[in-house]
Amino acid sequence: MGHHFELRKDVELAATPEQVWEAIATGPGIDSWFMGRSEVEPGEGGRTRLTLAGHVEEATITAWEPGKRLADRTEPAPDGTFMAMEYLIEGRERGSTTLRLVQSGVLGDNWETEYEAMAVGWDMYLGTLAAYLTHFSGRTAAPVSAFRPSVGGADRAWTAVTDAFGVAGPLAEGDRVRFTVAGLPPIEGVVDLAGLPTYVGVRTPDALYRFLHSSAERGDALVLGHHVFAVGQDPAQAERAWQDWLDALPLG
Known part of the structure; x- marks a missing residue:
């Protein structure tokens, strides 16, 4: 019903x-x-x-x-x-x-x-x-998505993401992060959203990066939903690069 x-x-x-x-x-x-x-x-x-x-x-x-x-x-x-x-x-x-x-x-x-x-x-x-x-008022972004199911739970997912960011301890708003995604320019920014254990956001001068973990009932997935404002970046190529990055994380 x-x-x-x-x-x-x-x-x-x-x-x-x-x-x-x-x-x-x-x-x-x-x-x-x-x-x-x-x-x-x-x-x-x-x-x-x-x-x-x-x-x-x-x-x-x-x-x-x-x-x-x-x-x-x-x-x-x-x-x-x-x-x-x-x-x-x-x-x-x-x-x-x-x-x-x-x-x-x-x-x-x-x-x-x-x-x-x-x-x-x-x-x-x-x-x-x-x-x-x-x-980013007055600008528009290219959406970039990636998805990985069955990641072994929220704790494991966020540990892997935090390690990739080069941050010691739980992620918090204001943390500075720097990391690389093969095939893309180095990413440097600040954690601007920290809704753990469900989501984390990173803002850079040319993007809003969003990382979301779904519950076990919804597939225990780590989902990336980014908004890239950089001019000249190929969204399809960026999406492949982020999917490869996500697939390479040490998860379930």
């Missing part, structure tokens, strides 16, 4: 409502902070498409008020599950904006695990949105 749910999140953003709208209502804007690759057909009745790991999820836009409100909804699956998203934008003083997100719908039998994953995942993605608008 399906389970109805509603999830709410707020985030304060150092950006104008127009800048926030561009980030949430266009494909290139969404690609600069969210997972996968997105396409948006503007206007009420238009379609949104999210492509991730070869899977495409489509939704219909149910509200389109530029600078104020955006909503969409997927078609119900045979088991009755569906997802609806609503973004509410409210301008503040000094060019800042409050973004309110409401995600609702019907989840399947494993709804508790799904709900927890979405709640924590949104903390990472909204933190990435804030970093994008603060540090």
Whole structure:
């Protein structure tokens, strides 16, 4: 039996409502902070498409008020599950904006695990949105993804990532990291998100790197979802390089 749910999140953003709208209502804007690759057909009745790991999820836009409100909804699956998203934008003083997100719908039998994953995942993605608008406003990124299942649990995954970063002890916001990925320029940056044991983010002058561990119920996977702003870098080549890096980590 399906389970109805509603999830709410707020985030304060150092950006104008127009800048926030561009980030949430266009494909290139969404690609600069969210997972996968997105396409948006503007206007009420238009379609949104999210492509991730070869899977495409489509939704219909149910509200389109530029600078104020955006909503969409997927078609119900045979088991009755569906997802609806609503973004509410409210301008503040000094060019800042409050973004309110409401995600609702019907989840399947494993709804508790799904709900927890979405709640924590949104903390990472909204933190990435804030970093994008603060540090890369006016630019768009190429999304780069990699995936490795069955990594032997969160502790083992983060130990391997921490060692690769050259950091002693648990990762914390503000830590400086330097590491290499074969075929790419050396990476030097700062840990800007530390939501362990689920996610870690590293910001460099030309990228937002995101590392996410899923629970055992969701495949015990280490997932990379990066946003590369560097001009001239081939996304396909970068994706291969990161997959090789991930596959080489001493995990399960």
